Amino acid sequence: MKPAPFRYFAPTTVEDALSLLVEHGYDAKILAGGQSLVPTMNFRLSQPGVLVDLNKIDDLAYIRVDGDGTLRIGAMTRQSTVERDALVARHAPLLAEAMPHIAHRQIRNRGTIGGSLAHADPAAELPVVAVTLNARFKIRGPQGEREVAARDFYIALFMTDLASDEILTEVIIPPMPARSGWAIDEIARRHGDYALVGAAALMTADEGGRCAAALLTYLSVGEGPVVAERACAHLRGAQVTPARIEEAARLAAQEDIEPTADIHASIAYRRHLAAVVGRRVLTRAFTKLEIS
Numbered sequence: 001m002k003p004a005p006f007r008y009f010a011p012t013t014v015e016d017a018l019s020l021l022v023e024h025g026y027d028a029k030i031l032a033g034g035q036s037l038v039p040t041m042n043f044r045l046s047q048p049g050v051l052v053d054l055n056k057i058d059d060l061a062y063i064r065v066d067g068d069g070t071l072r073i074g075a076m077t078r079q080s081t082v083e084r085d086a087l088v089a090r091h092a093p094l095l096a097e098a099m100p101h102i103a104h105r106q107i108r109n110r111g112t113i114g115g116s117l118a119h120a121d122p123a124a125e126l127p128v129v130a131v132t133l134n135a136r137f138k139i140r141g142p143q144g145e146r147e148v149a150a151r152d153f154y155i156a157l158f159m160t161d162l163a164s165d166e167i168l169t170e171v172i173i174p175p176m177p178a179r180s181g182w183a184i185d186e187i188a189r190r191h192g193d194y195a196l197v198g199a200a201a202l203m204t205a206d207e208g209g210r211c212a213a214a215l216l217t218y219l220s221v222g223e224g225p226v227v228a229e230r231a232c233a234h235l236r237g238a239q240v241t242p243a244r245i246e247e248a249a250r251l252a253a254q255e256d257i258e259p260t261a262d263i264h265a266s267i268a269y270r271r272h273l274a275a276v277v278g279r280r281v282l283t284r285a286f287t288k289l290e291i292s
Contacts, residue, residue: 006051007051010055011056012056012057013057014059017054018167021167025165028050028164029048030054030167031052032055032114033078033112035111036116036119054167060169061081063085065087070173072173073113073170073173074169075112075168075170078109078110078111079116079126080108080109083099092173094182095133097183098129101184113126114169117137120157120160121158122223122224123198125219127225128184128199128200128217128218130171131225132182132200133176134173135172135174136150136172137150138168138171139161140169141167142165150225179205179206179212180289181285182202185198186219186277187273187276189264196270196273197259198219198220200215203235203282205289211240214236215227216248218252220259222258227256231248231249231278232248234247234251240286242283245282245286246279249279252274252275253272254271254275
């Protein structure tokens, strides 16, 4: 339970952190909250030669809202801070609703929003929420600054668009459209465990009450966030009814996802759970839509 030897740096600016990443290349690893990295280092599943600790970069911890309602969250903002923040609850209620699902309070007290998003665990809630909310990520590297859509950020299992010499610095969440409803839910053996299956939904209605837009995104059923494209297409442009939601959940479970089996669940069981969770979140999103 001891990590392999490593060198430790704690820069106070993003520029200094980037310089260290460039200097040490693939041997360097960023330390944010450390709730995923440190355990793997202790088991020697990860053995970086250099740790670049971002915790002293105060400029990366903030929550603010632009004049148009865009929510901006610094990558080093603690998950517990996001969980309790009134601006998040107002401008990104799906994100606020998701936070209590993440592990346990002790983990959220140290874990950062940027660290979880960059780690890209397929069982994590925050990547799914970011995709569902059409979030964008601001990334800084030696060549400057760029933005990438959350949906394009996740490439494969634990693989993202983030280069080894880049840092995710900010999460940008656009204003939620009018007449929108949202929900997130998951099924785990115990509270705080990784979910067997989870899903987030965002639904928007037009002036006639029909579904103008829908996003249903799953966790723990693929190598990253999985958008249920067929299910969403089944809802868009239609009058939403319990029967249509039931069929959308069925399409999601049977046609949109390709889950794998492990010691916790078979493929058939994960598909069953996907249908159950999909129906739950779509129903709750639609209910909020009706009363908003």
